[in-house]
Amino acid sequence: MTTPDVGADDEAGVTIRCRDNASVGVTFCDRFSFDADSVHYAVELRAPGLTARVDEVVAWIWDSDLTTFLEELASDYRGWEGERSWQTDDQELTVSAVFRSGGHVGLTWALRPWPQAAGGWGASVTTWLEAGEQLTSLVADVRAFLAEEHR
Numbered sequence: 001m002t003t004p005d006v007g008a009d010d011e012a013g014v015t016i017r018c019r020d021n022a023s024v025g026v027t028f029c030d031r032f033s034f035d036a037d038s039v040h041y042a043v044e045l046r047a048p049g050l051t052a053r054v055d056e057v058v059a060w061i062w063d064s065d066l067t068t069f070l071e072e073l074a075s076d077y078r079g080w081e082g083e084r085s086w087q088t089d090d091q092e093l094t095v096s097a098v099f100r101s102g103g104h105v106g107l108t109w110a111l112r113p114w115p116q117a118a119g120g121w122g123a124s125v126t127t128w129l130e131a132g133e134q135l136t137s138l139v140a141d142v143r144a145f146l147a148e149e150h151r
Helices: 066-075 133-147
Strands: 002-006 012-017 025-032 038-047 050-060 084-087 093-100 104-111 123-130
Touching: 012 123, 012 133, 025 123, 025 133, 038 104, 038 123, 038 133, 050 104, 050 123, 066 084, 066 093, 066 133, 123 133
Parallel strands: none
Antiparallel strands: 002 012, 012 025, 025 038, 038 050, 084 093, 093 104, 104 123
């Protein structure tokens, strides 16, 4: 399930909660831009005993973006074999998707800031969504979040 969020400072965000366990989730927030070529945003992962955040994930306008990846998953709502994945240019955010019987998609959201640095860290959570309406709603919410004009 996805939820367009509005925080205390009225900045929009998107939260994805696992349908099987609502305490597991991912939040996109704190969006900003320096120029017309990129969008920067924070990604937070939550699960029992885990909180992880990367403050500056970068989406470049010329890349195949997260919205395109999610749209492709939503268009294959009847399922697929194996795992599909997407990542940012710098590999700080990776999303992997699997389809399971019953029409559900597992999205594993992995954060690995500074992937080339020694002593870096990584964290991931998996959210399960309905392949139809919930995944389609996620696409719309992420598209709106990434396209929003900087205030």
